[in-house]
Structure formats: structure tokens, C-alpha cells
Amino acid sequence: MSPSKFTRRLLTVALVALVLGSAGCGDDESPSAAGEGSAPPLVGLFAVNAGTCDASGSAGSWFRMVQPGGTIAAGPFVTNGDSSCADKTITPLTPGADGGLRTGEFQGQPEPPFDPDGNSVSGRIVVPQKWFAVSFGLATNKTDPQTSATAKAPRITRNGDKLGGQLEALAASWNGQHFNQGAPKPGGERPGLTAGPSGTYDEASGRYTLEWSSQIVGGPFSNFTGIWHLEGTFQPSNDTQEES
Amino acid sequence: MAENSRPRGALLAALAIGLGLAVAPAIFGMFSRAPAGGQMISEFKPYMRATTLDAFGADLQLIDAAHREVTASEPRPDSSGVSSFGREWPAIERDMSSMLSTIESNVPRYNGLVALPPFWAFPWFFVLPGLMIAGLAAWALRSPPPRRRLATLLLAACALSVIAAPAVFQMFTRAPGGAAMINDFRPLMTDDNIAKIQGSFLVIAGAEGELRTAVLPQAAPGTLPATREFVAEWPRIAAEMAPMIGAMADNLDNFAGVAALPPFTLFPWFFVVPGVLVFALALVARPPAERQLASQPAAPAATPLLERSAS
Numbered sequence: 001m002s003p004s005k006f007t008r009r010l011l012t013v014a015l016v017a018l019v020l021g022s023a024g025c026g027d028d029e030s031p032s033a034a035g036e037g038s039a040p041p042l043v044g045l046f047a048v049n050a051g052t053c054d055a056s057g058s059a060g061s062w063f064r065m066v067q068p069g070g071t072i073a074a075g076p077f078v079t080n081g082d083s084s085c086a087d088k089t090i091t092p093l094t095p096g097a098d099g100g101l102r103t104g105e106f107q108g109q110p111e112p113p114f115d116p117d118g119n120s121v122s123g124r125i126v127v128p129q130k131w132f133a134v135s136f137g138l139a140t141n142k143t144d145p146q147t148s149a150t151a152k153a154p155r156i157t158r159n160g161d162k163l164g165g166q167l168e169a170l171a172a173s174w175n176g177q178h179f180n181q182g183a184p185k186p187g188g189e190r191p192g193l194t195a196g197p198s199g200t201y202d203e204a205s206g207r208y209t210l211e212w213s214s215q216i217v218g219g220p221f222s223n224f225t226g227i228w229h230l231e232g233t234f235q236p237s238n239d240t241q242e243e244s
Numbered sequence: 245m246a247e248n249s250r251p252r253g254a255l256l257a258a259l260a261i262g263l264g265l266a267v268a269p270a271i272f273g274m275f276s277r278a279p280a281g282g283q284m285i286s287e288f289k290p291y292m293r294a295t296t297l298d299a300f301g302a303d304l305q306l307i308d309a310a311h312r313e314v315t316a317s318e319p320r321p322d323s324s325g326v327s328s329f330g331r332e333w334p335a336i337e338r339d340m341s342s343m344l345s346t347i348e349s350n351v352p353r354y355n356g357l358v359a360l361p362p363f364w365a366f367p368w369f370f371v372l373p374g375l376m377i378a379g380l381a382a383w384a385l386r387s388p389p390p391r392r393r394l395a396t397l398l399l400a401a402c403a404l405s406v407i408a409a410p411a412v413f414q415m416f417t418r419a420p421g422g423a424a425m426i427n428d429f430r431p432l433m434t435d436d437n438i439a440k441i442q443g444s445f446l447v448i449a450g451a452e453g454e455l456r457t458a459v460l461p462q463a464a465p466g467t468l469p470a471t472r473e474f475v476a477e478w479p480r481i482a483a484e485m486a487p488m489i490g491a492m493a494d495n496l497d498n499f500a501g502v503a504a505l506p507p508f509t510l511f512p513w514f515f516v517v518p519g520v521l522v523f524a525l526a527l528v529a530r531p532p533a534e535r536q537l538a539s540q541p542a543a544p545a546a547t548p549l550l551e552r553s554a555s
Contacts, residue, residue: 067443067446068439068442069439078446079324079325079446079450079453080453081325081449081450081451081452081453081454081456081457082453082457088453117479117483118479118482118483132449132452132453132478132482133449133452133453133456133475133478133479133482134479134482134483175479175482175483175486176483176486176487177486177487177490218490218493218494219486219490219493219494220442220445220485220486220487220488220489220490220493221442222438222442222490222493222494223439223442224442
């Protein structure tokens, strides 16, 4: 074999290895994304416990938004005058028609996704909540309504009591606008403060917490970051709890 | 040979100009920037109407009336959102009014740009005439005098149409308008300004929420009428304001692309100058008519100026 042929073959092998390697690294559904050696997905319903607020703070499921330039831990956070919490940067969430977030399938937005006043009518995951006087809703869509990108169905994996996975199909709708709120974004990118999902899972009780953040790219709230915290009980789908 | 050098040089120069025109869009990145400009023009359309801008102006007045009412009321509402509104609204109102008047003053210029051929087609206005000029110049170079005469005639006609294009599309009036609009929008279409507008939106929205949920329920019936009207109208105002902010935020890159193009004022001259040059070169390269050629005692042989290498 001439040196040039040998070099070419060596380069081809290296290129194939690089492509295969990078494909593995970019897959956020891979076990490594959840930080586990083998990560069976939890397929079913992540039933949402309603968020509650009192003078001492909030509990259950909630949403808050970080202003551009802020941090997940310290904000500054957007104040929602419609929040029922004393800390109005937190908007409590209550379970929607499906009772929570389903994995392994989409909970698409209805058509049309808004009422005539711009309130979201996407109410399968959580009940649409008022935010700046107009309701926002959540859905998981095969085609992301903000970017028109194709998204994968939500997938949550576990390693022991730790949760990981991907929620790229998640989108919030508000006032005639759509905001992808997935982590990662459709296509696998994690702009800015986009992180997670991560959380905890207790196999005996099925209790879970799930949290992720997603920086908005484009639109009126470009560079704001939504933080989502769900907690409740995981209910496996009828056929299997953990799809291997 | 010496008598051939002048027309040959002229045609080679025309060929170079034609090729220069054809590759200019690639050099200036027009193939990506022009469609980006077109997208921006399209997405700004709903906000470049006097009626829309007047409605925004009326909304600012409505919020301003609520602000005056809230800041004059005793006791002053004690909430952080309303306090921020009281403190920050005058500057917000000033900035937003200034932005609206900047946009409004550019509506005629915007309409001028819209009336131009579609932006995506701009690069091809250089490429196609450039290739035609280059092709005709090459043909003329390779043709013996009788056909070269026709080729230079077509070259001159092509040059004249290139010269006329800016006038036909009214570029001399519309392009400077576009340049002025780009300059006026330059301070508006920045990350910092978008962040400032987003911040202003939060201040207004935050105040509205507290006025609606905390202040008005405590107020005596019939009081704070402007505030009640602001609160009642807020969903509509937000629904109109949010997409406008979104359109601005989404077009930052498109604007940057358009702003990086050569100045719009120069665009007509990108046609006129090469057109005039090619026209002059075509005249220089044009061979005399056959009878003139025949009457000349030492007429050169009827050969092409540039032989095909294979022939």
C-alpha cells in the first residue's frame, strides 16, 4: 500500500470514529447525559403536585424567570404580579387535564393554541397560569411552534435516585407568542443558562422532583431564562415502568 | 497588430468589469445579507404603518395618564412594582416616544424600500448584467469585425440598460432613503436597546399586575379612572407590544447584515459607473462599418482580436 493510500485510509477511519464519537456525545438521551452508566427511561406520567404558597415560601411545582444577565441561583427574577405567592417571582403550577408531564409521547398544543384574548389554552400538562395578565400554557410538540424544528418526545432517565434526560419538545405559549422551554433545545443546543433536566426519584414511593432551565432564544423575551420545577409522583405507563 | 490593441484592450477591460459586477455580490456577502434584509423588511411591515404607530402612541398616553394618577394619589400605593413604575416611567415614556417618532419618520423611506424589487433578487441585478457584459465582451473579442460590430452594439445596449436600471427602479431617491433609515435604526437595533425595551416592558407589566391585584381592589369605586382603563386595556397593549419587541429582537442579526452592506446611497452608482465605462469601452472597441473598412487603403485583415487557442 502506498503511503498516500495508507494515509487516506487512516484519515477515513479517524473521521468515521470522530463522527460516531461526536454523535454519541451530542445525544442528550444517552446515559452519560443523566450521569449514569445505564439509564432506563421512565415512561409514563410525571404527575404534578400543585404548587402552593404561603408566607414562608412556596412548595410543589412552580415556574420562575431569570432576567437577561442573571443567574439561576440569584436572579434577578421577573416579578409576576399575578402570582399568588408572597414571592411574586414564583408562579405556582397546578396539574392540567393529563395530570402532569408525559414521557415517551407528545402532549401537543390544541389548535388554535390561544383564545381571542391571547390566553394560552394548552392545558394538558399544567393549567394555564396568568402571567402579566395573560395566561401561559405548556405543551410538548413534535414540531416546535417557535422554531419549527422537529423535537423528540420527552424522555426522562434515571440512575439510582437521580434523574436526567431531555425535554426539548417543551414549549410555553403566551399572548400569541411561542417560547421553546426545552432542555436541551430541539437539535441538542443548550444556549446560555439552559440546563437539565435533573432531579431525584424514589423508587419505592414514585416521588420525584424534576428541574430544568431554558434560555429563550428570540421573541420578546429573548435571553430570559425559564426555570421549571415539577414535583409529584411518577406513574408508569400500563405496559412497563422502565423501558429498557 | 497595433491597430488591434486599442479595441482589444477596451474589450478586455469590459470583460473585467463584467466579471467584477458578477462577483461583487459574493465579495460583499449579498447572497446572505440581501435575503436577511428582505426578511427584516417583511417582519417590520406591521409596525411601519402610521395607524399602528399612532395606536402605540395612544397607548403610551394611556399609560402616562395612569402614571400621573397613581403618582398623585394619596396615600401613594405601597408596592415595589408601582414604585418602580412611578420612578422609571418618565424615562421609559421619553425613550419609547422617541423610538416611535423615529420609526414614524422612516415610514416613507421604508415604503420606498418595499417598492424596490425584492431584496433576495438584489445580488442577481449585479450577477446577470455582469455575466451578460462579460459574455458579450468575450464574444466580441473572438469575433471578426462584422460580427464584432454587432457584439459591441449589443454590449453598448447592455451597458445602457445597466445605466438606466437605477432610474427605472427610482434608486436615486429610494436608496438614500434606505441608507437614512438604516442610520436612524442603528441605535435602536442593538442588544442593549432591546434589553432596555424588555426591561421597560417588565416595569409596565409589573406595575399593571400590582395595580390590578392590589391597588384597584382597595380603591374607592369611581376613583383612578385612567388606571382602571390602563388595566383594562393592558392585555391588548401587551399583545401588541410583545410581538413588536420580538420582531426587533429577532431581526438584530438581519439588521447587522444589512448595515454591513455597502452604503445604500452608493448602490445606484454601482450600476451607473460600470455601465458608463462599459458603454464607452464598447464604442472604443466598435470596428468601423464594412464599407468604411473597404475604403481604407490598408485595412487590417478581418480577424478576431483574440484567436481561439485551438484554431
